[in-house]
Amino acid sequence: MSRNSNVSRKTSETDIAIKMNLDGTGKYNISTGINFFNHMLESFSKHSMIDLDVNAIGDIEIDDHHTIEDIGILLGEAFLQAIGNKRGIKxxxxxxxxxxxSVATVAIDIGGRSYCNMSLDFKNDKIGDMTAxxxxxxxxxxAGSAKLNIYGTVEGANDHHKAEAVFKAFAKSLKEAIKIEHDQIPSTKGVL
Incomplete structure (x- = not known):
């Protein structure tokens, strides 16, 4: 079973193309126009072992909000497409x-419902060139487009370290949750 996806989206604010391989080796090619965000997505790819190509052009001359939001939406869509019917996943x-x-904790549930509760208290308005x-x-x-639950917390003094710890914890939890462990749909409902 191939767990790959290739998605794109073009709006008046962004033009984004993403390729994802859930069963990769952590190879990445990331270009968002936002250097710190590139670093976070590279860390995510490396520590999740998900191969990831992200090519994004956005209206970052206004600010980074639209670009980061749209990449989040499209990454979720890519994930949902790649994970398929979720048969056998942890x-x-x-x-x-x-x-x-710093230390971050992230828990996820690929249960088909969208919910996000992130308690991230950054001290500064910016982390590098990214809005905190x-x-x-x-x-x-x-979470909204991937149809999963994400819960995360972070403690620490340095915003760079806190953000990076969160992205790495997200990567590690996702890597574990997508593991194939059996040949069943992991739900009493029979679907996810």
């Missing part, structure tokens, strides 16, 4: 990831 997983003085408060919105956008 479904639920969590990860705790430290990074220097759009990190939560990225995860909300992903």
């Amino acid at each position: 479904r639920m997983a969590h990860a705790i990831v430290p990074m220097d003085e 408060d759009v990190v939560v919105h990225f995860f909300e956008s992903f």
Whole structure:
């Protein structure tokens, strides 16, 4: 079973193309126009072992909100397409990831319902060239289109470390949740 996807979306604000392979080796080619966000998606790909190509052109001369939001939406769509009927997946997983003085916890459920609860308290308005408060919105956008639950917290002093720990914890929990463990739909309903 191939768990790949290739999606694109063009609006008046963004033009995005994404390729995803859930059973990859962590290879990535990321170009969003937002350097810190590139770094976060590269970390996500490397630590989830999901191969990821993201090519995005957005109206970042206004700000980074539309680009990051639309990438979140499209990544979720790519994930939903690649995961298929979810037969055999572990479904639920969590990860705790430290990074220097910071530590992040992320739990997910690929259960077919969208919900996101991220408690991320950044001290500064920007992390590198990325707006800090759009990190939560990225995860909300992903959860909405991927139809999964994401719950995350982070503690620490350095915003860079906190954001990176969250993306890595998300990667590790997703990597675990998409593992094929059996040949059943992991739900008492029989569908996800």
